[in-house]
Amino acid sequence: MTDLLKSYATVVGPAVIEQLRQLALLLQHLRVVHVNSTRLGGGVAEILEKLVPLMRELGIDTRWEIITGNPEFYHCTKAFHNGLQGKAVEIPTEWLANFEAINAVNAERLRPVLEEADIVFIHDPQPAPLLRLLPKRQGRWIWRCHIDINRPHRPIWRYLRNFVKDYDASIFSLAAFAQPLPHPQYLIPPSIDPLSEKNVDLSEAEIAEVCREFGIDRERPVILQVSRFDRFKDPVGVIQAYRLAKAYLPSLQLVLAGGSASDDPEGEAVLAEVRQAAGNDPDAHILLLPPDAHRTINALQRAADVVLQKSLREGFGLTVTEALWKGKPVIGGDTGGIRLQVIDHHTGFLVNTPEGAALRIRYLLHHSEKRREMNLKSREFVRENFLITRHLREYLALMVSLMYQAEDRIELV
Amino acid sequence: MDGVLNMGHAMLESAPLVIKDFALLAIATGKRAQNLRELRDQLLAIHADSIYYHFWGGLLHSRFEEREYNNDFAAWARRALHDKVLAERLSMVDASVHGDLEELREELVEIIEQRLDEREVLAWTQPDRQFEFIRSQAVVFRTEQRFYTPAELAGFIGQMPLGSIFYHFIDARRRNPNHLDDFRVWLASFGERYTGLKSRLAEIDPYFTSLTDLRTRLAEAFSANP
Numbered sequence: 001m002t003d004l005l006k007s008y009a010t011v012v013g014p015a016v017i018e019q020l021r022q023l024a025l026l027l028q029h030l031r032v033v034h035v036n037s038t039r040l041g042g043g044v045a046e047i048l049e050k051l052v053p054l055m056r057e058l059g060i061d062t063r064w065e066i067i068t069g070n071p072e073f074y075h076c077t078k079a080f081h082n083g084l085q086g087k088a089v090e091i092p093t094e095w096l097a098n099f100e101a102i103n104a105v106n107a108e109r110l111r112p113v114l115e116e117a118d119i120v121f122i123h124d125p126q127p128a129p130l131l132r133l134l135p136k137r138q139g140r141w142i143w144r145c146h147i148d149i150n151r152p153h154r155p156i157w158r159y160l161r162n163f164v165k166d167y168d169a170s171i172f173s174l175a176a177f178a179q180p181l182p183h184p185q186y187l188i189p190p191s192i193d194p195l196s197e198k199n200v201d202l203s204e205a206e207i208a209e210v211c212r213e214f215g216i217d218r219e220r221p222v223i224l225q226v227s228r229f230d231r232f233k234d235p236v237g238v239i240q241a242y243r244l245a246k247a248y249l250p251s252l253q254l255v256l257a258g259g260s261a262s263d264d265p266e267g268e269a270v271l272a273e274v275r276q277a278a279g280n281d282p283d284a285h286i287l288l289l290p291p292d293a294h295r296t297i298n299a300l301q302r303a304a305d306v307v308l309q310k311s312l313r314e315g316f317g318l319t320v321t322e323a324l325w326k327g328k329p330v331i332g333g334d335t336g337g338i339r340l341q342v343i344d345h346h347t348g349f350l351v352n353t354p355e356g357a358a359l360r361i362r363y364l365l366h367h368s369e370k371r372r373e374m375n376l377k378s379r380e381f382v383r384e385n386f387l388i389t390r391h392l393r394e395y396l397a398l399m400v401s402l403m404y405q406a407e408d409r410i411e412l413v
Numbered sequence: 414m415d416g417v418l419n420m421g422h423a424m425l426e427s428a429p430l431v432i433k434d435f436a437l438l439a440i441a442t443g444k445r446a447q448n449l450r451e452l453r454d455q456l457l458a459i460h461a462d463s464i465y466y467h468f469w470g471g472l473l474h475s476r477f478e479e480r481e482y483n484n485d486f487a488a489w490a491r492r493a494l495h496d497k498v499l500a501e502r503l504s505m506v507d508a509s510v511h512g513d514l515e516e517l518r519e520e521l522v523e524i525i526e527q528r529l530d531e532r533e534v535l536a537w538t539q540p541d542r543q544f545e546f547i548r549s550q551a552v553v554f555r556t557e558q559r560f561y562t563p564a565e566l567a568g569f570i571g572q573m574p575l576g577s578i579f580y581h582f583i584d585a586r587r588r589n590p591n592h593l594d595d596f597r598v599w600l601a602s603f604g605e606r607y608t609g610l611k612s613r614l615a616e617i618d619p620y621f622t623s624l625t626d627l628r629t630r631l632a633e634a635f636s637a638n639p
Contacts, residue, residue, distance in 0.1 A: 015434060015574045019554050150541070175545035178441030187439040187547065346477040377477065384475050397438045397552045408462050409551045 004057050011194045012389045020389065022412045023396035024058035030403070031139075032062045033113055035130065036123035037077065039066050041259055041291035042228065043190060043318040044123050044146055050193040050388055051395070058396075065113060067106040067127045072098045074265045077126045083156030084125070084149045085232055085313040096159070100129055107133035119399055128163040140402045143170040146190065148313045148336035150176045168402060173316045173337045186398050189340055191391035192321045192382070197294035199325055202302060210299035214285055220251040221365050224304035226297055226319045227311070229258040229270035229288075234310045234333065237354045239277045239284065241310065244358035246283070249365055254278075257287040257300055301326050305371070306364045310357050314338050324348075325382045327375035331360045341386070347378045427602045430566060430595065432558035432573070435580035437466070437473055437549040444546040448537045449494065452486070452544055453525045461514035463548040464521070468508040469583055470549055473576070476623050483620035484508070485544075486521060493538035499528045509586045553580065563600065563607055567635035575624040582627060583619055596631070610634065 001009065001017065009017045034052060036044050048064050055062040069077075076095040083089040107114075107130050114120055114130065118139040122128060124146055131141050143164050149157065149172075157179070164170065164181065171186045172178050178185045192199055211218050223242060227233040235256055242254040256274060258267070271288060278284040289296055301307060307323035309332045316337030323330050324341060330348035332338035342348040349360040364371055400410055442463055446452035456464075467485035482488040482504045491500035502524050511517040529535075556577070560566040581595040589598055597614050600607040613634040619627055 013574075015556070018556070019434060019436070019552075022554050023552070172441065175439075175441045175547050176541065176543075178443050178545070180443050185441040185443060187441055343477055381475055393436060393552075394438055397436070397550070400552075401438070401550055406550065408549075409553065411553045412555055 002057055004054070007195055008054075008389055012383065012387060016389050016393070019393055020058055020396065023393065023400055024055075024060055026400050026404070026412075027396065028059050030060060030118040030399070031116060032060055032119045032121070032399070033117040034062070034064045034121045034123065035067060035110070035114075035127045036064075037067050037069070037126035039064075042264070043316065045291075046193075046196075046198070046318065047190055047388070047391070048123075050196060051392060054388065054392055055395075063113060063117075065110055067103070067110075067130075069102040069106075069126075070098070071265060073102045073126075078265055080125045080156055080160065081147060082232070083153040084147045084160070086151050086153060088153050089156065091156070091159075103127065103129040104133055106130065119402070121395075122167070125160050125163075128160060131166055132163060140168040142398070142402070143167040145170060145172050145177065145315075147315045148174075148177060149179065150174075150313075150336065152179075169398065171398070174340065177315075177336075186394070188391065188394045188398070189337065189386065190316045190318060190321075191386050191388045192318055192325060193388045194325065198298050199322060200298070202295070202299055206295070207299045207302050210296055211303050214255070214287060214300075215282075216253060216255060216285060216300075216303065218303060220253055221249060221305045222253045222255060222303055223306045223308060223361055224255045224257065224300055225308040225310065226257045226259075226301065226322075227309065228264055229267045229274060230264065231266075231270055232311055232313045234312050235270065235274045236277045237312075238308055238310050238357070239274070240354035241308070241357035241361060242284065244355060245361040245365075248362050252361075252365075253283045253285065255285045255287065255300055255304070257285075257289055257297060259289050259291045259293065259297075297322075298326075301328060304328055306331060306361055308357060308361075309333065309338060310351065310354075311335060311338060317341065321382055321386045324378035324386075327379050329364050329371055329374040329378070331357050331364070341381075343381075347374055347381055427561070427599075429559040429561045430581075430599045432556045432560070432577050433580050434554040434556055434574050435576040435584060436552045436554070437470055438552060439466070439470070440548050440550060442546040442548055446544040446546075447540065448535050449490075449496075449499070449525060449529055449532075450535060452489075453522060453529065455544075455546055456518060456522055456525070459518075459546050460548045461518065462550075463546045464514050464518055465508075465587065466547050466549040468517075469579075470547070472583060472619070472624055472627075473579055480621050480623075489544045493542040493544070494536045496528070496532075496536055498531075499524070502528070509592050512592075514587075551584070563603075563610060563635060566596075567632070570635055571628065571632035573628060575628065578624050578628045578631065582617075582631065610637075613637065 005017050034048055038045050052062050052064045076099045079089045079091050114134055115137050120141045121144050123144045169184045171188050173189045225238045246252045275286055278286050301323050307328045307330045309317050309320045311333040314336040320330050320341045324347055330342050332342040334350035334352050342350050351357045444455045446455050487500045487503035490496045508517055585595040586592045597611050600611050617630050
């Protein structure tokens with residue numbers, strides 16, 4: 001066992017690593033490529049940053065490629081994202097033409113790698129047209145959707161479905177996101193890496209230093225939401241909830257920490273809305289962090305008493321898993337992948353309004369025993385369900401299933 | 414599990430229990446039901462693996478509260494349709510007594526049709542509370558663990574991976590021709606020697622507990638063996 005695998009074995013146990021090894025043995029001869037649209041920022045990039053080296057460590061020839069585009073391309077794909085999450089968006093025809101043209105350019109650039117690959121994972125809608133642009137491809141292609149498409153805006157899904165339907169399989173995080181498609185739709189929730197900078201244990205001194213840097217008083221209660229500045233994450237709703245709770249807890253502090261992703265062009269406008277909503281409140285800290293500020297986010301999550309993820313739509317919500325791993329109770333929007341993670345009264349509370357969030361903030365800050373009880377449950381819950389080793393096992397099993405055309409049972413003998 | 418093994422000075426006449434590990438890979442079928450009639454119609458045609466998943470797959474998920482119903486159909490009838498009568502009837506369906514999943518499908522459909530006949534109004538649920546039919550692909554892993562006597566197993570079973578508990582105590586009922594778990598099948602190979610232990614294992618109802626609790630109860634049963 002390599003040192004990297006040994007280090008995971010210390011967290012998840014050797015039996016889990018043995019499962020990975022057994023599955024990987026069947027995939028040693030394969031060339032696998034992951035394709036997405038950004039190497040920095042956002043959950044997909046964070047997952048691939050760890051998943052790809054782990055697959056290599058298991059002896060599978062794995063590459064990670066990104067597609068690149070112009071600003072209009074990212075406006076278009078952001079509109080896709082919003083539309084898939086149910087917003088009634090209209091996309092100009094010229095944006096769609098540009099979207100397809102950019103994909104054609106990327107297809108040419110990536111042609112040798114993608115045509116030779118045995119398995120290709122295409123992440124989200126941005127690179128979805130690549131399959132159609134590479135008719136001489138040899139391998140199996142899988143579309144991995146990280147977005148909450150429970151009730152998509154129909155014209156957007158109809159357009160994208162044309163690119164997705166010819167894939168050999170797709171992957172969604174929840175059954176509710178599955179769509180009528182002519183291929184198997186696997187259900188694989190995402191995961192966090194317990195050994196990453198975002199999740200490793202930190203010293204008290206480091207946590208205190210980060211709080212000092214941002215003027216956060218550790219003697220007073222802190223609530224935190226970490227997410228991109230995106231309207232579906234409802235940062236303004238979080239500020240409303242904070243205000244409602246602060247009327248009862250005057251010492252309360254709010255930290256809204258957002259990174260940016262290079263494929264999200266709306267971040268700046270939403271950040272301006274958030275700053276306006278926060279006004280001059282010295283206890284409301286709006287932090288725009290660089291996409292690689294993993295240790296800073298780690299420290300903020302550990303410093304918080306309660307973590308919020310009050311999304312209105314959410315494919316999964318890795319920040320929820322991160323907070324649970326650190327033993328923090330999470331108040332989450334009652335939507336999408338958050339429902340998999342926030343179990344009412346056990347790991348946190350699901351809420352539907354700023355008022356609901358405010359009520360749970362007050363409840364949790366008044367019941368330190370409940371917070372301690374949740375602390376114990378949450379970490380084990382993540383260990384059993386949402387660590388990268390489980391995620392990788394399911395990807396490998398899916399690859400074995402596709403390559404060996406397994407039926408209902410894969411027996412590793 | 415064949416052959417006679419020489420373990421030190423003891424000649425053991427029974428084959429070892431070879432431990433395997435287990436995981437389920439969930440696959441959405443894209444089939445949904447928003448009312449009872451839709452549930453019946455989907456059940457008539459759904460892949461048999463989906464029925465298996467909705468009876469047993471839940472055990473492989475983490476749970477903080479005790480399982481009130483022993484299958485997803487009963488839980489949905491109660492929580493989404495608010496039909497207590499149907500939930501109670503569905504919750505008494507025992508998957509392990511059926512020869513195959515087609516028999517189980519028939520029983521479920523029969524109960525649902527009876528309920529459709531009884532009710533004058535068809536209950537609907539909200540779109541986000543629909544029954545989502547999921548099927549699964551099982552992945553069975555080998556392990557190096559082999560046990561030659563129940564006493565040896567008793568020392569290990571308390572730490573056995575939960576996937577192994579599922580495979581040998583739950584999944585086995587579908588694989589073994591007499592619908593018994595692997596432990597009892599193995600104990601039977603010792604003749605009459607472990608009849609008491611077999612009886613204690615038969616008393617363990619796998620439906621209402623978590624795999625962690627199940628493991629504890631199995632460990633207690635094996636440890637109590639004289």
